[in-house]
Amino acid sequence: MNETSPIWEDKIYLGQWQTAEGPQAAVIGPATGEVLAKVQTATPVDVGRAALIANSAQQHWATLPFDQKAEILRRAAALLKERAEEINRWNIRECGSTAAKAEWELQVTYEQAQMAAALPMQPNGQIFPSSMPGRRNYWKRVPIGTVGVIAPWNFPILLAMRSVFPALAMGNCVILKPAPMSAICGGALMAEVLEAAGLPEGVFHVLPGGPEVGEALVQHSDVGMISFTGSTAVGEKIGETCGRMLKKCALELGGNNAMVILDDADLDAAASSAAWGAFLHQGQICMQAGRHLVHRSVADKYMNKLAERATRLVTGDPWKQQVHLGPLINETQARRVEEIVNRSVAMGANVVAGGKRDGNFFEATVLSGVTPEMPAFGEEIFGPVAPITLFDSDEEAIALVNASPYGLAAAIHSASTERAQRFAERIRVGMVHINDQTVNNEFQVPFGGMGRSGTSGRFGGPANLDEFTTTQWVSVMEQGIQYPF
Structure with a gap:
């Protein structure tokens, strides 16, 4: 050619x-x-x-x-x-x-x-x-x-x-x-x-x-x-x-996929999975880990481990340098991610890491204090943002997962796979990954979602x-x- x-x-x-x-x-x-x-x-x-x-x-x-x-x-x-x-x-x-x-x-x-x-x-x-x-x-x-x-x-x-x-x-x-x-x-x-x-x-x-x-x-x-x-x-x-x-x-x-961290989870493994699921390809993935639902007893440790990983990620032009995050696809999408973050912060969320836009580039971002009425919880962000929402029981966590009209993917972290499987049976999503992250694809396994996904x-x-x-x-x-x- x-x-x-x-x-x-x-x-x-x-x-x-x-x-x-x-x-x-x-x-x-x-x-x-x-x-x-x-x-x-x-x-x-x-x-x-x-x-x-x-x-x-x-x-x-x-x-x-x-x-x-x-x-x-x-x-x-x-x-x-x-x-x-x-x-x-x-x-x-x-x-x-x-x-x-x-x-x-x-x-x-x-x-x-x-x-x-x-x-x-x-x-x-x-x-x-x-x-x-x-x-x-x-x-x-x-x-x-x-x-x-x-x-x-x-x-x-x-x-x-x-x-x-x-x-x-x-x-x-x-x-x-x-x-x-x-x-x-x-x-x-x-x-x-x-x-x-x-x-x-x-x-x-x-x-x-x-x-x-x-x-x-x-x-x-x-x-x-x-x-x-x-x-x-x-x-x-x-x-x-x-x-x-x-x-x-x-x-x-679309999807607004939940990353569920139960109180007995391995937090190092969970934070690693979460960083990959939230920030891979600048979060521009339908299976992105868009909602991080974390048991209150382990929330601070999880948040710190995820924020530490986020701050180490390099953003830049992948054609010119070795980076972890490239640009968002265009300015419209970059501004939309910025607007979701800013509206959520105005409603009481806290920026723990990242949060800044430079043209089409957006830093790997961790938000704490996110509640269900905030746009960072309810909307498909399609950007490198990890909003953290707390829960106190498995029942509450199941309700939070099912609160979204989307039902594409979810991940559940727990030391008890039996507990995680019981949890999986009660959530309305097409794909569930236990002790892993939400962005999974295997050519031999049927792929798809429920609800508005x-x-x-x-x-x-x-x-x-x-x-x-x-x-x-x-x-x-x-x-x-x-x-x-």
Whole structure:
């Protein structure tokens, strides 16, 4: 690829690189505000073009033998590793990722590709008995057709490809709309990888653009499913449209995840888990440890240990220096985090560590004295802030966890795993991690939340078999039946 004039600067990927009518968009580095590159954007008309091409290509792709699909996905996995330096570079510069975060994201995306490569060879149905003599009942999974994937900017590669790879593996075509802030690493480079892996023309499409492109994708009648990862507010609108159109959708939305520290917890381990869960990628993770619920008897020790870790974290431009925290994605988000902290302090919270913003950079911050009516407790912060709220009993802690309408992830620290498991059974979250932190992802385990954190759909492992297919019942009689009329 010619780095001075990459193909995605003036073309979009409609199964192959093609010209488009949309304007070029600047890719802005969040650390410096400089223009890193330009990308060609799509329009709603391009959504229609992509859907038409995908529908034409889908039947051939679906009937391709399973081993050929698997081989393409394995080649894509290998190419992710081969192009790691370039992909990671763009992840760092576009998204403010640290080098370690970018490397981790690429590794787990590689694992997603390898997992997806195993899906086409799995059993895809069942045989059921019949009350009709001589009838055979087959129930099988079949592709949906065309799947639209709308991906976020915080983990743009992983959170796109965890839907793209299994959707392809199950015989679907895919139209991906990456976030505008991560259209290169989370879109254009993934098109190059899959094209080089040998994916047939027309099976995969990448349409960078704004909300109007996403709306056109959701509303298009030839797009049979939407997989969306992003804010709850946008997810609710997508769910409403899909429901009205009787269209399948998978929504992985926001979170306000609880880190629960019981009175018998190992506080050193708990503080380590808390720092990682709260400050990783500047807290811009749906699974971020956003509420630290701590038993009053150990609160001061926990607070001091967490604050000590926070003050040691270096904030800066990850492209120019080795840092723990890079920039927030843009000024709007940085100001929002600052405003949540300031409003909470005005209501009585105390800044124990951090609390200051410098442009798009925000220090690792620990707040004490946070109560349920404060915004630092009730809102999804999406920034490097650890608000501490006290409780006096397990019952009170359970009530605090369940006070949030979100239900994505939680972590519980206790010397008694039996006690922690009893606690876990009573909280309404999709994922619970005992003596660990909230930001966990394993490609083979189904992932997802409850409440305002998403629909009942799940990503990962065997859940992908059902998530990206629909089903068909076929009954067979060797001879026709004579019915009464």
